[in-house]
Structures are given as structure tokens and as C-alpha cells.
Amino acid sequence: MADAFITTQMFGKTGRNVTIVGLGGEGVLRTFEKEEAAASVIQEAVSQGITYFDSARAYSGSEKYYGRMWSKHPEVRDRIFQTSKSAMRHKKDALADLDRTLANMGVDHLDLWQIHDVRTENDIEVISGPGGALDAFIKAKASGKTRFIGVTGHHDPAVLTRAIKEWPVDSVLMPVNPVEAVLGGFLDNTLDAAKEKGLAVIAMKVLGASYYVSPEAGVTAQNLIRFALSQPVSLAIVGCSSPEEVKILADAGRDFHPMAEEEQRQLRDLFQPHAERLAYYRGVI
Numbered sequence: 543m544a545d546a547f548i549t550t551q552m553f554g555k556t557g558r559n560v561t562i563v564g565l566g567g568e569g570v571l572r573t574f575e576k577e578e579a580a581a582s583v584i585q586e587a588v589s590q591g592i593t594y595f596d597s598a599r600a601y602s603g604s605e606k607y608y609g610r611m612w613s614k615h616p617e618v619r620d621r622i623f624q625t626s627k628s629a630m631r632h633k634k635d636a637l638a639d640l641d642r643t644l645a646n647m648g649v650d651h652l653d654l655w656q657i658h659d660v661r662t663e664n665d666i667e668v669i670s671g672p673g674g675a676l677d678a679f680i681k682a683k684a685s686g687k688t689r690f691i692g693v694t695g696h697h698d699p700a701v702l703t704r705a706i707k708e709w710p711v712d713s714v715l716m717p718v719n720p721v722e723a724v725l726g727g728f729l730d731n732t733l734d735a736a737k738e739k740g741l742a743v744i745a746m747k748v749l750g751a752s753y754y755v756s757p758e759a760g761v762t763a764q765n766l767i768r769f770a771l772s773q774p775v776s777l778a779i780v781g782c783s784s785p786e787e788v789k790i791l792a793d794a795g796r797d798f799h800p801m802a803e804e805e806q807r808q809l810r811d812l813f814q815p816h817a818e819r820l821a822y823y824r825g826v827i
Contacts, residue, residue, distance in 0.1 A: 564594025568781025
């Protein structure tokens with residue numbers, strides 16, 4: 543274990559604490575047949591004291607990478623907060639996804655299972671309608687197959703805001719970065735709705751898939767992680783491709799102190815001219 547502990551914070555109203563930085567499901571985890579590299583990243587995250595581990599059924603081999611690690615180190619499972627997601631819109635398909643996730647990870651429950659990538663009003667209608675996936679998530683929480691349920695989205699802040707207002711979720715995973723601070727939507731309306739319900743807020747797209755990192759412009763991964771953590775969020779997750787990147791992430795969680803408003807403004811100003819283009823993940827709906 544690293545010498546200094548990473549700061550922890552309450553995960554919404556769940557009663558659970560998590561580290562303010564978590565290992566994202568992208569990076570090397572969103573691959574196939576890179577078992578050794580994936581294991582080194584997960585092991586480094588454990589060694590650094592990170593407790594939040596992100597995954598999804600859609601993330602290539604990530605669930606099985608975790609499964610191999612936890613089967614070798616079952617003593618670690620009780621110390622960490624393991625998550626995954628399902629993008630299935632119907633109850634039967636979502637429950638099948640959950641069974642596959644638990645089998646892949648070799649665990650009997652998740653700490654957080656999330657309704658993945660909600661993009662449109664039609665998604666909301668289908669998910670919450672008769673035979674929709676929302677019933678599967680509620681059932682999974684009631685049965686103990688997951689402790690908590692959440693929703694994720696990065697396409698349309700109005701849609702994600704509606705979902706967190708209407709659904710009985712414990713958390714929301716959404717983009718948090720200087721681009722979003724310029725564009726608005728996620729960092730005001732969605733974040734305000736989440737705060738009003740007392741939800742845990744997980745920051746993603748923190749580095750913009752590393753496109754936002756520009757040392758020559760004075761924008762480092764550490765700057766962007768610190769910006770995200772300076773917003774009213776529970777934690778920030780970042781996908782990593784090497785143990786060295788995990789160390790940078792962990793150090794950001796150890797050394798965190800809120801970013802002054804002037805420094806935040808400078809970052810916003812830097813991204814202002816190209817904000818719409820840089821919000822690539824919003825996509826075309």
C-alpha cells in the first residue's frame with residue numbers, strides 16, 4: 543500500500559465511503575486479451591488504495607479482468623466498491639446482463655449497478671415502461687444482487703436530468719470538465735437535480751479521453767482531475783493504461799485541494815473557443 547491515504551468521501555446517501563478518485567473502465571480495461579497489462583493496472587489501483595472500480599458489460603473484457611483479479615485476491619473484494627452497468631432497455635435482457643456480469647467477476651453482488659448511457663426521451667420511456675429495464679434494477683437492489691443503483695449519460699443533459707428526477711437511483715455518472723463548465727447543462731441543471739436528491743455524483747470524461755491534456759498550454763491530467771474534484775461531486779473516475787497513470791490518478795486524490803475560482807476561470811477560458819467541438823461525447827442524437 544502507498545504511504546499516504548487517498549481522501550475518501552461519502553457516496554451520496556448510501557452510508558458508504560469511497561476514495562475521491564476511482565479506476566475508470568476505459569483505458570486498458572476496455573480491451574480483450576491484454577490480461578497481464580490489465581492486471582497490472584488493477585493491482586496498482588489496489589496497492590495505491592483506490593477503492594472505486596468502474597466497469598460495464600459494454601467495456602470489452604473489463605469484467606473478466608476484474609474477475610481474474612478478485613479470484614486471486616478474494617480478501618480485497620470486501621474493501622472495494624465494485625460497479626458495472628447495463629445498456630439493455632428491457633427487464634429480461636438487463637437481468638441476463640447482471641447474471642453475466644456477476645459470473646464474469648466471480649462475485650455474488652455489485653456495490654453499484656447502473657442504467658447505462660441514457661440518451662433520449664424514448665430511452666426513458668422504454669426503460670421505465672412496462673417490461674422496462676428499470677424494473678430489473680429495482681428488483682436487483684431488493685434481492686441484494688446490487689447494493690445500489692445508478693444512471694449514466696453524457697449525450698443530453700436534459701434527458702439525464704429527467705432520469706435522476708423520476709427514477710429511484712442512488713447515483714449519477716456524468717461528464718465533468720472545463721468544456722462542460724462552458725457549455726452548461728450537466729454542471730448546472732443535472733448537477734443541481736442530483737444535489738437536491740442527495741445522489742452520489744461520479745465525474746467522467748474528466749480528461750476528455752486525454753484530448754484535453756496539453757502540457758504546452760499548461761493543462762495536465764492533474765489539473766483536469768483537480769478541476770473535476772473542485773465541483774460538488776463524490777469522486778472522479780479516469781481510465782488508465784499503465785501503472786504509471788494509476789499513480790498520477792491516486793496522487794491527485796492524495797494531494798487534492800480545491801481549485802480557486804480564478805484558476806477554474808482560466809481553464810474555462812482556454813476551452814471556450816472550441817467547447818462545442820470538444821464535447822465530442824455528446825454526439826449527434
